[in-house]
Amino acid sequence: MIDFKTDSFQPGLSVDCVIFGFHNNELKVLLLKMKNLDFWALPGGFVGKDHGVDEEANRVLESRTGLTDIFLRQFYLFGNVGRTSTEHLDSLEAQGLISSDNVSWFRKRFITVGYYALVEYSKVKQPTVDDISERCDWCSINELPEMMHDHLDILKKAHETLKKELNYQPIGINLLPQEFTMPELQALYETILEKPLDRRNFRRKMLGYEILINTDKRRTGVAHKSPNLYKFDVKKYQKAIQGGLSQSW
Amino acid sequence: MIDFKTDSFQPGLSVDCVIFGFHNNELKVLLLKMKNLDFWALPGGFVGKDHGVDEEANRVLESRTGLTDIFLRQFYLFGNVGRTSTEHLDSLEAQGLISSDNVSWFRKRFITVGYYALVEYSKVKQPTVDDISERCDWCSINELPEMMHDHLDILKKAHETLKKELNYQPIGINLLPQEFTMPELQALYETILEKPLDRRNFRRKMLGYEILINTDKRRTGVAHKSPNLYKFDVKKYQKAIQGGLSQSW
DNA sequence: TTTTCAATGTGTCTTAATGACACTAAGATA
DNA sequence: TATCTTAGTGTCATTAAGACACATTGAAAA
Numbered sequence: 001m002i003d004f005k006t007d008s009f010q011p012g013l014s015v016d017c018v019i020f021g022f023h024n025n026e027l028k029v030l031l032l033k034m035k036n037l038d039f040w041a042l043p044g045g046f047v048g049k050d051h052g053v054d055e056e057a058n059r060v061l062e063s064r065t066g067l068t069d070i071f072l073r074q075f076y077l078f079g080n081v082g083r084t085s086t087e088h089l090d091s092l093e094a095q096g097l098i099s100s101d102n103v104s105w106f107r108k109r110f111i112t113v114g115y116y117a118l119v120e121y122s123k124v125k126q127p128t129v130d131d132i133s134e135r136c137d138w139c140s141i142n143e144l145p146e147m148m149h150d151h152l153d154i155l156k157k158a159h160e161t162l163k164k165e166l167n168y169q170p171i172g173i174n175l176l177p178q179e180f181t182m183p184e185l186q187a188l189y190e191t192i193l194e195k196p197l198d199r200r201n202f203r204r205k206m207l208g209y210e211i212l213i214n215t216d217k218r219r220t221g222v223a224h225k226s227p228n229l230y231k232f233d234v235k236k237y238q239k240a241i242q243g244g245l246s247q248s249w
Numbered sequence: 250m251i252d253f254k255t256d257s258f259q260p261g262l263s264v265d266c267v268i269f270g271f272h273n274n275e276l277k278v279l280l281l282k283m284k285n286l287d288f289w290a291l292p293g294g295f296v297g298k299d300h301g302v303d304e305e306a307n308r309v310l311e312s313r314t315g316l317t318d319i320f321l322r323q324f325y326l327f328g329n330v331g332r333t334s335t336e337h338l339d340s341l342e343a344q345g346l347i348s349s350d351n352v353s354w355f356r357k358r359f360i361t362v363g364y365y366a367l368v369e370y371s372k373v374k375q376p377t378v379d380d381i382s383e384r385c386d387w388c389s390i391n392e393l394p395e396m397m398h399d400h401l402d403i404l405k406k407a408h409e410t411l412k413k414e415l416n417y418q419p420i421g422i423n424l425l426p427q428e429f430t431m432p433e434l435q436a437l438y439e440t441i442l443e444k445p446l447d448r449r450n451f452r453r454k455m456l457g458y459e460i461l462i463n464t465d466k467r468r469t470g471v472a473h474k475s476p477n478l479y480k481f482d483v484k485k486y487q488k489a490i491q492g493g494l495s496q497s498w
Numbered sequence: 499t500t501t502t503c504a505a506t507g508t509g510t511c512t513t514a515a516t517g518a519c520a521c522t523a524a525g526a527t528a
Numbered sequence: 529t530a531t532c533t534t535a536g537t538g539t540c541a542t543t544a545a546g547a548c549a550c551a552t553t554g555a556a557a558a
Binding site for chain 1: 503504505506507508509
């Protein structure tokens with residue numbers, strides 16, 4: 001149960017984080033299952049009156065993953081009037097997940113700022129539940145459960161934005177382990193873009209960015225030719241993010 | 250003077266519009282000069298409790314330009330704690346531009362949603378002032394006056410966003426008159442991108458998009474060869490905006 | 499031990515897009 | 529009529545992208 005008696009939050013404003021991870025060749029999102037209810041929500045929070053919105057997004061991310069200094073980007077403000085579901089609020093209230101003191105606070109019209117983060121799946125500590133959620137799990141974006149309010153729209157828009165960002169900047173340093181193979185990197189791109197890519201052309205293009213370092217090690221224990229392990233050249237990677245990769249003009 | 254006694258607005262939330270126009274080969278922005286004060290502000294508004302944020306942005310745009318159905322896009326939420334200037338608020342108050350009843354409302358921590366619009370300069374009715382502004386003028390983005398709060402940051406970010414958008418979608422249908430010449434279109438691109446482009450390559454690329462219709466008319470009265478007039482093929486233009494122009498993946 | 503299998507690594511050709519670049523044409527003005 | 533300024537146009541070279549096939553490796557199966 002969250003208590004707002006202190007009135008120390010910006011009213012009608014929340015932050016929701018779409019936390020992407022990559023595992024088993026699937027793009028996953030970290031979601032919370034509401035206690036005793038059949039819908040899930042994006043991890044979110046409310047913005048303290050003396051805290052920046054970015055700050056709150058980072059706090060949410062850290063509280064759910066234990067990670068700091070992570071790629072996290074604001075992508076949209078969702079400000080339609082009907083974006084919250086009164087049915088869902090009814091359910092939360094019925095389950096006692098909103099204190100009676102706070103009911104009016106939660107019933108107000110809310111806008112929410114969407115952020116998306118890219119995190120390394122294996123680095124996320126098995127996320128702990130809180131007062132209002134009974135599970136915090138990775139869900140494949142291909143099999144999403146029913147979601148609270150407009151959280152599905154938020155998630156979809158985050159994914160769209162991510163797809164677009166791939167045209168401007170490299171990706172992977174936050175989503176993959178330190179060392180990875182070219183096919184793994186390709187699988188990540190294919191998963192995000194939801195389409196297959198040519199192996200040879202992908203390799204050529206990716207190597208052309210000059211952000212990869214060949215570690216001269218190989219991944220062993222696979223029932224086929226052992227692939228080469230690469231890591232990112234962090235400096236060049238950052239520079240590529242700054243400067244943007246390919247611009248049309 | 251704006252009165253908030255009704256308390257019918259989302260507290261601590263505003264909308265600011267960066268309204269771009271193109272005139273004399275300069276990119277211009279519509280700004281308001283605060284009455285008797287030496288700083289200017291983006292046209293903005295507050296979000297009614299039962300109105301969507303997009304809706305309010307459209308209302309602001311229409312109230313300042315008289316135009317509806319205009320390209321208008323949300324691009325960022327500005328949510329830092331210190332983004333409003335107490336000095337500026339002091340000045341507004343000293344000038345009596347904020348009613349004493351509303352002082353506390355305005356002094357609250359505010360976040361603002363940035364929108365940018367592309368409008369045809371000549372179609373904008375000479376904008377009327379309101380209670381708190383004494384002028385509403387087009388300012389060249391190269392010679393901007395001192396601006397209120399973080400409005401310069403907002404403007405800069407809008408311009409950046411616009412530059413990026415040029416990679417994805419055509420531009421001009423909202424900024425240029427119905428009929429225009431290729432050099433005029435090029436000047437628009439050069440102005441937005443802040444760099445010169447090769448005439449021949451620009452023409453080739455632009456015609457390659459297949460969104461232009463040659464009207465077989467010419468612009469007369471110029472002291473040199475009269476250039477051809479083009480117009481946009483609205484259907485194809487819209488389709489190009491939907492589908493995006495060039496994607497790297 | 500050998501064979502099989504499944505995935506990896508690699509190079510070339512073709513086509514498309516981009517960048518660089520110079521001359522002729524038109525129309526008003528001097 | 530000459531001049532001046534800008535518009536219109538085409539080619540070559542370079543780069544990026546798309547399509548495509550075969551040899552290699554290493555575990556697992558035979």
